[in-house]
Amino acid sequence: MYNFDGIMDRMSMDAIKATPQHSLQQDCIPLWIADMDFPAAKEIQDALMQRMNIPNYGYTLCSESYYEAVISWMQRRHAWEVKRDWILTTPGVIPAMAFAVQSVVKPGEKVMIQPPVYPQFARMIQLNGAELVTNPLKLINGRYEIDFEDFALKAQDPALKLFFLCNPHNPVGRVWSRDELQRLADICLENDVIIFSDDIHHDFVYGTAQYIPIASLSAGVSEITITATAPSKTFSLASFKMGNIIIQNEELRKAYNVAINRVGCTSLDVGAIKATIAGYTHGEQWLQAVIHYLEQNNALIDSFIAARMPVVKTVALEGTYLKWLDFRALGMNNDVLESWSLAQAKVWLSEGYTFGVEGSGFKRLNMASSRSVVKEALERIERAIHAL
Ligand SMILES: Cc1ncc(COP(=O)(O)O)c(C=O)c1O
Structure with a gap:
């Protein structure tokens, strides 16, 4: 009934998430700021349309x-x-x-x-x-x-x-x-x-x-x-x-x-x-479907990382749709880690240091996106790690 696999052109909507703020972010997969790339629940769309059709x-x-x-x-x-x-x-x-x-x-x-x-x-x-x-x-x-x-x-x-x-x-x-x-x-x-x-x-x-x-x-x-x-x-x-x-x-x-x-x-x-x-x-049914989809994205991320780039560590996700990933074993300082993921991996994540010095060496990946996008982001990171 629900399909979250579709890809929305969020740049055309001026989405903050999809709009590069500097040149390095261009052509990167944006999985940073915490909103979802999914279409909103139909019930919400209908309620908004109904109200917006009343011209006051x-x-x-x-x-x-x-x-x-x-x-x-x-x-x-x-x-x-x-x-x-x-x-x-x-x-x-x-x-x-x-x-x-x-x-x-x-x-x-x-x-x-x-x-x-x-x-x-x-x-x-x-x-x-x-x-x-x-x-x-x-x-x-x-x-x-x-x-x-x-x-x-x-x-x-x-x-x-x-x-x-x-x-x-x-x-x-x-x-x-x-x-x-x-x-x-x-x-x-x-x-x-x-x-x-x-x-x-x-x-x-x-x-x-x-x-x-x-x-x-x-x-x-x-x-x-x-x-x-x-x-x-x-x-x-x-x-x-x-x-x-x-x-x-x-x-x-x-x-x-x-x-x-x-x-x-x-x-x-x-x-x-x-x-x-x-x-x-x-909206409850829609939300349940989203949660189910996110659980599967989470499982994909964990298994992909464990099998293909175990140098990155994950923490078990109990809540939120944000994956906290530990890149410290790559031995890069924050500046190098940031430019490496943008310029080499071509993936735009939230930088761990922005959450406090305790986040140095970590990145936050927003997994509320189409599974194919999440998978491609992981593959890009994997390739960039292998190229090191
Ligand atoms: C913990 C937390 N609080 C607040 C916000 C933002 O709240 P708002 O957009 O309602 O100002 C976020 C957005 O990511 C968040 O993660």
Whole structure:
């Protein structure tokens, strides 16, 4: 019923992913920025067409059906009972990070992250006047783990007010377990640290891994948590700029709302509203099919690398559609590794160092593309390795 093997000309759509930013990226297979090369769910296409055919695009309300769709999705797919009043909307999850810093942290206070992690975490924290504290993840036997001792030590600093969690984690692909989340939450509770949990990848979880919203652990944890969700990764709708920010604590929510109001981001794009309702109400079957396709792409990548270029190491993917690949055994520094993959392999991936120094020597491959494209990218990398 669904076919994700087709190839879309994303350059003709001005897709950021497919448009080279400098000459070395020309003629490369682009598998970097995190969106999908698949056609959107038919149900979303239809809802958008129907609305766009009505020729007036003035300010549009998030009606009750919008909130009902969000609440129902969180309940159905993630077993989390969210109340209508807890939901604020933002034009994307990156702005939601900035609002978290603005509403929780005073200039000079500190925010902790767990690198290697999505680069906008550090950017939004620093651009909004806070000091960055890192609790690097540890790579142990091919799996990333949290350094709880270091986390607990750094959380004790009275200037540390906020912790940015990424669950599932971009780029390392971990889906944090209940036990791991509980330990993090306990430390935050003990030390009055607010949690900003970026759960934008929460609909992409594989095998036995289970996504658990940290706020769902207990009412106490929910009281100290700001959860950022969005249908943008789930249904590849990123250009509509959408975020649902879930905050139980009334005081925290009010402060957060002040930050939203300060920059006047109080309404959503009509396309964002219609696509969210359609995706969360009718998109589940399409999503299941995408997840199945991604599982097969993941298996292809793992078996290809193991059989044909074992010098590259993979980490087991529990969540997200982003493969974190370890090229350190090639012995190249970041600059050389980057220009080698663009100029020799002709494959454009996200560079590991952009996720923090901890990502040096790694690359992130976005596997949400046609299988033939993913396979060709692997073959190009294989050829470039053999040519070394
Ligand atoms: C962890 C994470 N948060 C946020 C975003 C971007 O959010 P938005 O496009 O809604 O601003 C991304 C995009 O890749 C992401 O990986």
